Amino acid sequence: MQVRALYQNNRAFWNHQEQWEYYLDRTLAESVHERLQTLREEAAARAASRPADAAESAESEQSGDPPVKKDPETDTGDKSGEDVEELAEVRDGSPTAAEGPNNFGDTYGKYKKLEQDERVGLLKRTTERLNELALRDDTDQEEVASALVEATQDATMANRAMLLEALRLGNDQAKAYTQQMVIETHKMVKSTIRLVDSEVYNDELVRAVVEKSNGTVVQHMTRVFLSGLEFLLHYNREVMTRGIANRIRVRFARDYKDFYRTLLPHLHEDYVSLEHVFLGGMKALNEVEINKFATGFLVHDVGKAEDIEYHEGDAGYDRETVERHVKIGYRAVMEKTSYPREAALITGYHHEYYGHPAGYGYFREFLDAYKEANPAATQDYIMSYTMEPLIDYQVLAYFPAKMLEIVDVFDSLTDPNRRYRSPLSPEDAIAMIRQQFVVENRKIDPILFNLFEEFYETKWSRR
Numbered sequence: 001m002q003v004r005a006l007y008q009n010n011r012a013f014w015n016h017q018e019q020w021e022y023y024l025d026r027t028l029a030e031s032v033h034e035r036l037q038t039l040r041e042e043a044a045a046r047a048a049s050r051p052a053d054a055a056e057s058a059e060s061e062q063s064g065d066p067p068v069k070k071d072p073e074t075d076t077g078d079k080s081g082e083d084v085e086e087l088a089e090v091r092d093g094s095p096t097a098a099e100g101p102n103n104f105g106d107t108y109g110k111y112k113k114l115e116q117d118e119r120v121g122l123l124k125r126t127t128e129r130l131n132e133l134a135l136r137d138d139t140d141q142e143e144v145a146s147a148l149v150e151a152t153q154d155a156t157m158a159n160r161a162m163l164l165e166a167l168r169l170g171n172d173q174a175k176a177y178t179q180q181m182v183i184e185t186h187k188m189v190k191s192t193i194r195l196v197d198s199e200v201y202n203d204e205l206v207r208a209v210v211e212k213s214n215g216t217v218v219q220h221m222t223r224v225f226l227s228g229l230e231f232l233l234h235y236n237r238e239v240m241t242r243g244i245a246n247r248i249r250v251r252f253a254r255d256y257k258d259f260y261r262t263l264l265p266h267l268h269e270d271y272v273s274l275e276h277v278f279l280g281g282m283k284a285l286n287e288v289e290i291n292k293f294a295t296g297f298l299v300h301d302v303g304k305a306e307d308i309e310y311h312e313g314d315a316g317y318d319r320e321t322v323e324r325h326v327k328i329g330y331r332a333v334m335e336k337t338s339y340p341r342e343a344a345l346i347t348g349y350h351h352e353y354y355g356h357p358a359g360y361g362y363f364r365e366f367l368d369a370y371k372e373a374n375p376a377a378t379q380d381y382i383m384s385y386t387m388e389p390l391i392d393y394q395v396l397a398y399f400p401a402k403m404l405e406i407v408d409v410f411d412s413l414t415d416p417n418r419r420y421r422s423p424l425s426p427e428d429a430i431a432m433i434r435q436q437f438v439v440e441n442r443k444i445d446p447i448l449f450n451l452f453e454e455f456y457e458t459k460w461s462r463r
């Protein structure tokens with residue numbers, strides 16, 4: 001087998017479980033798992049029968065492989081396979097975090113240390129608090145915003161700690177391990193939607209939650225979940241009550257047609273209409289869809305590494321590791337949990353940028369392979385609300401992932417706690433995204449971006 005010939009002597013590769021599992025079929029992956037297990041047991045037996053310092057020196061002697069680029073999240077070091085378990089323990093502990101910048105801040109360690117049932121208990125309590133707030137009529141917005149931020153942080157971090165553990169288990173075992181947390185996370189997401197959708201708090205809530213969660217990836221995930229959810233709900237209100245689809249249709253030829261024609265060059269220009277942008281027509285989301293999409297927003301960055309930067313130009317930026325976060329996240333959510341498949345697709349497809357080279361993710365790889373196998377097939381639509389057209393390659397993108405992409409980029413640019421550069425003001429960030437992501441490149445969707453700008457101005461900015 002090709003991959004085996006290429007990598008069989010490369011210890012770093014075999015220590016990347018998520019890498020080799022990706023290339024191997026299930027039976028082969030299981031046999032590798034078994035072999036690694038045997039090696040670990042043999043190593044443990046050897047270690048038990050010799051003094052600690054002798055073991056250390058033996059280990060340092062054998063590390064003659066050329067240095068490889070390390071992924072702090074998954075790379076267990078340039079060591080032999082038998083050390084996987086042990087090194088993972090070191091990697092997950094504070095020493096690694098102390099070596100480099102830790103973009104999760106100090107908060108994450110607390111969730112890593114908890115047992116799984118303690119994490120479930122924590123999430124239960126935090127959701128109960130949201131439910132209590134929803135019932136009370138004497139709450140103020142500050143209190144609600146604080147509770148939302150804390151609950152989101154608990155949910156994102158407990159999920160991340162759990163999913164990284166689950167990646168080390170077989171799929172069935174992992175699903176059993178993660179099941180309770182999946183159930184509690186669903187409840188948390190529903191309770192959050194109920195509070196965020198409440199008209200009582202609506203006008204100032206986005207700004208309040210964003211202001212309460214500044215700095216680090218923990219806060220990025222918190223802000224993106226809450227503001228992304230607000231954006232979804234805003235989209236829905238616009239479609240249902242303000243007839244936005246008709247307004248866009250009126251100005252489609254003038255404002256949007258050129259953009260989409262470059263993405264659908266095989267279509268006659270008369271066919272490039274709003275109905276070809278949103279497969280099935282621009283529509284409101286139902287409650288089930290909102291729940292699933294919000295869950296995807298919540299877990300979208302669980303695959304992120306702790307100690308590198310995620311914005312190009314930052315000192316610790318390493319594109320290879322950055323790209324890997326969507327794949328790790330996708331695999332974790334898709335294979336190791338019973339979260340809806342929609343959530344996994346959002347996790348795996350949230351940096352696609354309509355196939356622009358600056359983007360990355362699974363979909364472009366799947367689409368390229370499909371095009372090669374089916375040269376006559378075409379994608380006649382821009383995006384879909386459901387997964388099936390995406391899986392059948394009728395569309396170029398997935399609606400919730402395009403919504404998330406906007407919130408995600410906006411948050412990265414305006415994040416006040418970046419270590420290596422100062423944040424842009426929201427207005428500058430919006431101007432920059434428009435220029436660089438919509439006008440000069442075809443990365444972000446222009447209809448959804450205009451809607452985002454309007455959402456920012458009406459719900460978020462200090463007026």
Ligand SMILES: [Fe+2]
Pocket residue numbers: 300301325350351
């Ligand atoms: Fe991401």
Ligand SMILES: [Fe+2]
Pocket residue numbers: 220224300301408
């Ligand atoms: Fe993100």
